[in-house]
Every structure is written in C-alpha cells, then in structure tokens.
Amino acid sequence: MTGERHVPSGSFFWLGLAAGWALMLFGLAGLLDDAARTHPVNFGVWFLGSALVHDALIAPAVFALGFAIVRVVPVRVRPFLRTGLILSAAALVVAFPTIAAPGVPGNPSALPRNYPAGLAVLLGLIWLGTGVMFVLKSLTVESRHD
Amino acid sequence: MVRRVEQNLDRLWTRLAPFRRGPFKQDAFTSPLHSRKTAAILGIALGVSFTVCFLTGLLSHLIQHPPGWFLWPSRPAGLYRVTQGLHVATGIAAIPLLGAKLWTVFPRLFLWPPVENAAHALERLSLLPLVGGSVFLLVSGLNNIALWYPWEFFFPAAHYWAAWITVGALVVHVGAKGSITSALLRRQLPDPPAAPGGMSRRSFLASVAGAAGLVTLATAGQTVRPLRRLSLLAPRDPGVGPQGFPVNKTARSAVVTQSATDPQWRLIVEGRVGRPLSLSLADLRAMEQREVILPIACVEGWSATARWRGVPVQDLLALAGSPEQAEVTAESLQPRGLYRKSELNRLHAADADTLVALEVNGEPLHLEHGYPARIMGPNRPGVMQTKWLAKLVVS
Numbered sequence: 047m048t049g050e051r052h053v054p055s056g057s058f059f060w061l062g063l064a065a066g067w068a069l070m071l072f073g074l075a076g077l078l079d080d081a082a083r084t085h086p087v088n089f090g091v092w093f094l095g096s097a098l099v100h101d102a103l104i105a106p107a108v109f110a111l112g113f114a115i116v117r118v119v120p121v122r123v124r125p126f127l128r129t130g131l132i133l134s135a136a137a138l139v140v141a142f143p144t145i146a147a148p149g150v151p152g153n154p155s156a157l158p159r160n161y162p163a164g165l166a167v168l169l170g171l172i173w174l175g176t177g178v179m180f181v182l183k184s185l186t187v188e189s190r191h192d
Numbered sequence: 193m194v195r196r197v198e199q200n201l202d203r204l205w206t207r208l209a210p211f212r213r214g215p216f217k218q219d220a221f222t223s224p225l226h227s228r229k230t231a232a233i234l235g236i237a238l239g240v241s242f243t244v245c246f247l248t249g250l251l252s253h254l255i256q257h258p259p260g261w262f263l264w265p266s267r268p269a270g271l272y273r274v275t276q277g278l279h280v281a282t283g284i285a286a287i288p289l290l291g292a293k294l295w296t297v298f299p300r301l302f303l304w305p306p307v308e309n310a311a312h313a314l315e316r317l318s319l320l321p322l323v324g325g326s327v328f329l330l331v332s333g334l335n336n337i338a339l340w341y342p343w344e345f346f347f348p349a350a351h352y353w354a355a356w357i358t359v360g361a362l363v364v365h366v367g368a369k370g371s372i373t374s375a376l377l378r379r380q381l382p383d384p385p386a387a388p389g390g391m392s393r394r395s396f397l398a399s400v401a402g403a404a405g406l407v408t409l410a411t412a413g414q415t416v417r418p419l420r421r422l423s424l425l426a427p428r429d430p431g432v433g434p435q436g437f438p439v440n441k442t443a444r445s446a447v448v449t450q451s452a453t454d455p456q457w458r459l460i461v462e463g464r465v466g467r468p469l470s471l472s473l474a475d476l477r478a479m480e481q482r483e484v485i486l487p488i489a490c491v492e493g494w495s496a497t498a499r500w501r502g503v504p505v506q507d508l509l510a511l512a513g514s515p516e517q518a519e520v521t522a523e524s525l526q527p528r529g530l531y532r533k534s535e536l537n538r539l540h541a542a543d544a545d546t547l548v549a550l551e552v553n554g555e556p557l558h559l560e561h562g563y564p565a566r567i568m569g570p571n572r573p574g575v576m577q578t579k580w581l582a583k584l585v586v587s
C-alpha cells in the first residue's frame with residue numbers, strides 16, 4: 047500500500063481543510079481557556095502519547111506478530127488464527143481498564159464483577175468458536191477432495 | 193515559488209533515498225489487506241460511529257451546561273438514557289474498528305516520498321490530531337466508565353475539547369479522502385486480489401465486525417437489562433447495588449453521612465416565592481405522594497429503572513406560591529463538588545413526574561441513593577438527579 051500515492055487536491059479538499067482546522071483551533075482554544083480543568087500539558091502528553099504509543103509500540107508489536115504468523119503457521123490455519131486474534135485483542139482492550147482500575151473504595155456497585163474470570167470465559171469461547179470453525183472447514187474441504 | 197519548493201523537496205527526497213530502509217522500503221508490507229479499499233470501508237464505519245459519538249456527546253454537554261438558546265425537554269422520559277447509552281456503546285464498538293483501520297493504514301506512515309507538495313503536507317500534518325485524538329477519546333472514555341483516572345486533567349472537560357479537535361481532524365480527512373473513497377466503493381479504481389493463503393478482505397472485515405459485536409454484547413448489559421448476565425465486561429450491573437441498582441457518588445465521598453442522617457434535616461424552598469418553606473421529612477411524607485417508574489441514566493452509559501415515590505416539585509412550588517414557568521436550582525447537602533447543584537429548567541420543574549423522591553422500590557431511599565430526599569425526574573442525566581437534597585431555590 048505504501049506504493050500507492052494519492053495527493054489531495056480540489057475544492058472539496060481545501061474546504062474540508064479550512065473547516066477542519068477551524069474546528070481544531072476552536073477545540074484547542076477551548077482547551078487552553080479551561081486550563082484549570084484540562085491541564086493542557088498533561089493533556090498534551092496523553093494526546094500525543096496516544097499516537098506515539100500506538101505508532102511506536104503497539105503497531106510494531108502487532109506487525110511482528112503478523113510476520114511471525116506468516117513464518118511459522120501453516121497456510122490453512124492462518125485465517126482462523128487471525129480471526130481468533132482479532133476477537134481476542136478486542137476483548138483484551140475492553141477488559142483492560144476493568145482489571146487494571148483500582149476500583150472505588152466503599153462502592154462495591156462500581157466494577158462489581160470478577161473481570162479476570164469474565165475475560166477468561168470470553169477468550170475460551172472465542173478460541174472454542176474459531177477451533178470449531180476450523181474443524182468444520184477442514185472437514186468440508188476434505189470431503190470435497192474425496 | 194510553490195514550484196521551487198516542490199523542486200527542492202524532490203531533490204531532498206532523492207538525496208535521502210539511501211535512508212529508505214526497513215519499513216520505508218517499497219513492498220515492506222505484504223498483506224493485500226492494507227489496501228485502500230479496506231481503509232475506505234473501515235473509514236466509513238468509523239466516520240459513522242465518531243459522528244454518532246460526537247452528536248450524542250455534544251447533546252449530553254448541552255443538557256448539563258445549557259446555553260440560553262437550549263431548552264432540554266422532560267419528555268420522552270427515557271430519551272437521555274438512549275442517547276447516552278448509544279454514546280458509550282458506539283464508542284466501545286469503535287475500538288476494534290479503529291484498531292483495524294490503523295493496522296490497515298499503518299504502512300502509509302512510511303510513505304515515500306513523505307510529502308509531495310503543500311496540500312499533501314497539510315493533509316499529513318492533520319493525521320497527527322486525527323490518530324492522537326481518536327485513540328485519546330476511546331481510551332479516556334473507556335477508562336472513565338471503569339472510574340479510573342490515571343491523569344491530572346478533569347475527564348469531562350478534556351474529553352469534550354478533544355472531541356472538537358478530533359472531529360476537526362476528521363473533517364480534514366474526509367475532505368482529503370472523500371473522492372477516492374467514493375471511487376473505490378464504486379469500483380472505479382483497481383484493488384489487489386487476496387494473496388493465496390492470506391485472509392480475504394471479506395473475512396478480515398467480518399472478523400472486525402464480529403469483534404465490534406462481541407465487545408458490544410460484553411458491555412451493553414449495563415444499560416440493556418436483559419443482556420446483563422451476558423455482559424461479562426460491563427463496569428456496572430443494573431441489578432447490583434443497594435436497593436438493587438448501582439451507586440455513583442457515595443455518601444462518604446460526598447461528606448454527607450452526618451448531615452443527611454440528622455433528624456433536624458429540613459428541605460428549604462426559597463428564592464422567588466411568596467411563602468418560603470422549611471419542611472421536615474415527616475411534613476414531606478404527610479403530603480400527597482406520587483409514584484413514577486423512571487430510569488436513572490448515568491453519563492457513564494449505565495442505566496437502571498426503578499419505582500420512585502415522593503412529592504412532585506410542582507406541588508412544592510405551588511405551596512410556596514412560586515410564579516408560573518419557574519426555574520429551580522436543586523442544592524445538595526454536599527459541601528463541595530461540581531455536582532452539588534443542578535438546574536431544573538421550566539419544563540422539568542413543571543413536569544408532574546419530577547419528584548422530590550423519598551422512596552425507591554417501596555423503601556425509604558438508602559443513604560447511598562440520596563436519603564432523606566433526592567430529585568428524580570424524567571429525561572435527566574443521573575448527575576442532575578441531585579441526591580441528599582437540601583434546598584430548592586426558585587428563580
């Protein structure tokens with residue numbers, strides 16, 4: 047995809063650029079105006095940090111995993127493995143704060159469940175499901191070969 | 193001038209060519225899933241979900257901080273529950289969409305040459321707030337519903353202004369990618385076929401859609417009651433808490449444990465009224481009671497329906513001789529805090545179902561739910577259903 051180039055042009059682009067930057071500057075002005083509550087420096091760390099942590103840590107790790115899968119895993123298993131990994135990653139991200147958060151002292155109704163157990167159940171279901179799909183697929187392919 | 197800059201740029205990239213290594217190399221990324229069409233389809237899904245989040249979020253902001261032109265109605269009673277439930281559920285569903293989109297377009301971070309002209313430079317510069325903002329909004333929102341604040345800023349304010357920045361960046365992005373997106377979807381541009389043994393785009397997108405569905409099911413039970421047992425990752429369970437539903441602010445953290453249980457407690461009605469009132473709990477109980485079934489709908493996206501009983505605000509205003517069309521500020525015993533007070537606009541104050549509630553589900557309010565009295569009205573965010581009520585100030 048890196049080879050495909052597409053340089054923006056046209057009135058739609060310039061209009062969007064002007065309107066979009068107006069909105070961004072409005073947001074930035076509001077942020078700075080409300081500095082007592084928004085803590086712009088700390089905000090900036092989290093905002094830019096979000097892009098940086100993704101681009102420099104998460105994405106390379108995911109790509110390393112992808113390359114490893116292509117090396118090690120047999121071709122017919124790969125699509126199922128990938129589906130399982132995509133589903134698991136989503137479950138992990140959404141479960142993360144419920145497990146990492148300290149909870150609220152004196153408020154047992156906040157984060158009331160056993161989240162590590164819930165995550166384990168979800169992951170179990172995901173891999174059971176992908177495993178069953180793989181077996182079914184292999185069976186239909188083999189019977190077609192007969 | 194522009195031509196000269198572009199020529200110099202060309203020369204610069206030629207000179208830097210030996211450094212075109214690693215991920216910058218042509219064909220460093222092999223999966224045909226990194227195609228523009230995949231980016232376009234995921235982009236549209238994200239565009240829709242971020243628009244839903246922005247509009248519902250803006251609405252919630254306007255309800256809590258109404259400018260003069262904005263008058264939020266008290267009907268339909270469950271509207272805020274739906275809009276805010278949608279805000280949180282859509283944000284959660286957008287997490288796998290954003291992950292998939294960033295995976296798909298990641299190779300373009302290493303585009304060569306990095307910029308070709310001024311328009312291209314401005315477009316690429318706007319990608320930083322787009323990516324930073326989208327990740328920031330989803331991460332901070334997800335932490336917020338787990339009541340986890342590992343930062344210094346006040347979440348609602350930071351999330352609100354970040355939304356404007358991100359939507360601005362999204363508008364730039366749609367302006368830049370709009371025409372190519374429609375060309376791709378109308379199959380006017382070529383698209384690489386799936387690699388042998390690789391995943392097809394169809395099954396990639398199906399997996400991503402499946403992941404969005406999975407995380408939705410795993411959390412939506414915090415507001416869609418029938419799903420509550422299924423939602424293993426929901427940060428709230430609408431059936432768990434004192435008297436059968438959750439608590440946000442506890443009496444201890446609001447520092448009202450003493451004042452709310454003091455037998456000398458009175459509800460004061462004052463301001464623009466003919467006869468200021470000072471009513472004990474017994475006085476309130478002696479008045480005609482009204483029972484309503486209303487949801488408590490938190491900004492954090494959970495909600496729970498309960499049966500509330502108490503005195504309509506309308507009746508108290510009439511007793512105090514307040515003018516028609518009055519607006520009311522409800523003040524809590526809470527000594528401090530941003531949510532110490534809430535406004536009842538004229539529609540909410542005049543709605544017969546807006547109560548000074550004394551009971552829930554057939555019992556006196558639990559201290560955690562606002563004993564001795566709280567506001568409970570239709571179509572209001574939970575933070576505006578003021579607990580441990582002390583005063584109604586009419587204006």
Ligand code: HEM
Binds near residue numbers: 231236242293303319
């Ligand atoms: C939160 C929402 C979105 C985020 C974070 C996002 C992010 C990105 C990023 C970082 C790129 C790579 C840019 C480049 O180097 O060219 C990209 C490419 C792309 N986006 Fe989005 N996007 C979003 C929404 C959209 C929407 C709403 C559309 C449709 C109008 C869209 C259509 C595209 C297309 C077609 C490409 C590939 C363009 C090409 O190869 O030239 N995106 N997106």
